[in-house]
Structures are given as C-alpha cells and as structure tokens.
Amino acid sequence: MMEERSGLTVDVTSPMVRMDQVTHVYVTDQEASLAVEKIDFSVNTGEFVSLVGPSGCGKTTILSMIAGLLRPAAGQVMLQGQLVNGPSPEVGYMLQQDYLFPWRTIMDNALLGLELSNSVDEAARERTRLLLEGMGLGGKEHLHPSQLSGGMRQRVALVRTLATNPGLLLLDEPFSALDYQTKLQLEDLVVQTLREREKTAILVTHDLSEAIAVSDRVIVMGRNPGHIRRTFEIPDSIREAQPFYAREQPGFNELFHEIWGELEASGAKE
Ligand code: ADP
Ligand code: MG
Numbered sequence: 001m002m003e004e005r006s007g008l009t010v011d012v013t014s015p016m017v018r019m020d021q022v023t024h025v026y027v028t029d030q031e032a033s034l035a036v037e038k039i040d041f042s043v044n045t046g047e048f049v050s051l052v053g054p055s056g057c058g059k060t061t062i063l064s065m066i067a068g069l070l071r072p073a074a075g076q077v078m079l080q081g082q083l084v085n086g087p088s089p090e091v092g093y094m095l096q097q098d099y100l101f102p103w104r105t106i107m108d109n110a111l112l113g114l115e116l117s118n119s120v121d122e123a124a125r126e127r128t129r130l131l132l133e134g135m136g137l138g139g140k141e142h143l144h145p146s147q148l149s150g151g152m153r154q155r156v157a158l159v160r161t162l163a164t165n166p167g168l169l170l171l172d173e174p175f176s177a178l179d180y181q182t183k184l185q186l187e188d189l190v191v192q193t194l195r196e197r198e199k200t201a202i203l204v205t206h207d208l209s210e211a212i213a214v215s216d217r218v219i220v221m222g223r224n225p226g227h228i229r230r231t232f233e234i235p236d237s238i239r240e241a242q243p244f245y246a247r248e249q250p251g252f253n254e255l256f257h258e259i260w261g262e263l264e265a266s267g268a269k270e
Helices: 059-066 106-110 112-116 122-134 150-163 180-196 208-214 236-240 252-267
Strands: 002-005 008-011 017-027 032-043 048-052 074-079 091-094 168-172 200-204 217-222 227-233
Touching (some): 032 059, 032 227, 180 208, 217 252
Antiparallel strands (some): 017 032, 017 074
16 A cells, blocks of 8 residues: 655555665775674564664664665665665654754754754744653753753754654664663653654663563664574563553563573673
C-alpha cells in the first residue's frame, strides 16, 4: 500500500526499518576495519527497539547508516521499503550530547531542524511552542541553554528532534549524561510522547534496565566485529507499564538477569 508522506511515496506495509545483511567497514589512511558484519533486523512502525552491547560493538554505526550518514559496505538498509541513500526528513537523530547552540534561545534551538528544511512558519512555531510546553518548558522559550539544567537541555534537544515530525527517532544514549532521577523522569516523558504520536524508535543505551523498561524488544550485540547475538521480546506486563513502574513488574529481574548473562558473554569474547 503506497502513501504520500513528507513529499515521498512510501510503502506503509513495509517495516519502518529493515537491515539486510548489513556490513560496514571504516577506511582510514592506515587501515580498513570491519565495524559491523551481517546485521539483520527489522523494526515495525510504532515499535520501540533498544540496541545494547559493549562499547565498540557498532551501535552508533548502525544508527548512522539508518540516518543515511554512512553507507554500508555490503547489504541493504531500507526505510519504509526504500533504499536509504542519504538523510531523510522521516528520520530524527538525537545524540548523547544535546548540541544546543549556546548563543541561540531555547525556541530558536528547538526550531533549528525546521529552519534547515526551510519550513518555519507561524504554524510550525506554534507546534514547537506546544511541544516545549508539553515537555515542561513553557515560559523558557526566551532563555539560553546555559540557563537550563542538563535534563531540561535534553528535553529541548528532544523537542528539536520531534519538531520536524519524523516518523522514526534514533536515540543514541540520550539519557546517559543525566542524574538518575532526571533520567527516570525523562524516560517516562519520552515513552509517553512517542506512544501518543505513534512514533517508531531505536534507542542505544548502556543501561540494561532502561532498555527493558522502555522497549518492545531488546537486541543484544557483540563485538569484533559487531554482530547481533540475540533478540529478547519484552513481555506485555512490562511493556505496557510506564518505564518507572516497569522495573517493579513481576518477571523484570529474571529478564534482566537473563539478558545480563548474554551481555556478559558478549563482553567476555574480547
Ligand atoms: P558503539 O556505538 O557500539 O560504541 P561504534 O559504532 O561507535 O560502536 O564503533 C564500532 C567500531 O567502529 C569500533 O571498533 C570503533 O572503534 C570503530 N569506529 C567507529 N567510528 C569510526 C571512525 N570514524 N573511524 C574508524 N573507526 C571507527
Ligand atoms: Mg556509540
């Protein structure tokens, strides 16, 4: 079934993302290194999937290929049934550091993505203002990033990512620099916001309990070269709870230990 979205004709029956035998090689002056090899997975529309695994196993490389910033050496990366060959307005990419411009106001930082695509008008401004308000940033539009806490700045970065209305969000350790309490609050807010808007998300995190609490599925990776070891489906009782309460659901600890075992085995391969 074909449909018009963001000016593109897309096949809405295809998964949002499909990685088919994807391999990536980084080439430098001195050497070529195999970063990930034969990665195969799909993410359906509306799904929330986490990638976990030891540092260097290729999580960021995978997100960058989906974002169209890196090209695979072999295999195919598909977005809504179309081969990825560059950045797409359907994809929002949010990084660990908030990368807000210190000289711009919160509003102007939040509008940046829209500005880059030349689509700032009154309606876009109003939508962005409502998003800021929904993230508890109402009244802060005219402040500068240095006047906000780390958690607030990450919320601004999230608004900026959502403001262009992408169907797919790529989140690379967006909570890792935050204190524990702020991180738990932000997890709830992000999951609620993405669910309400029926967004698809791929989250990279080194916090396994976070991955289990927010996801429909957790993909465990290993390294040398990066590969998928195992995929875990999260049971409904945990999936349907808000992240904060998911951690208290029966079965959460057992699942944590099972995935932890898989992660330990992946690190021990070094
Ligand atoms: P992760 O995000 O899981 O920590 P990365 O995707 O950043 O892993 O890196 C995967 C592998 O590719 C690592 O071995 C890393 O050293 C290598 N790598 C990442 N970026 C580059 C780069 N720009 N040039 C060369 N090698 C890189
Ligand atoms: Mg990384």
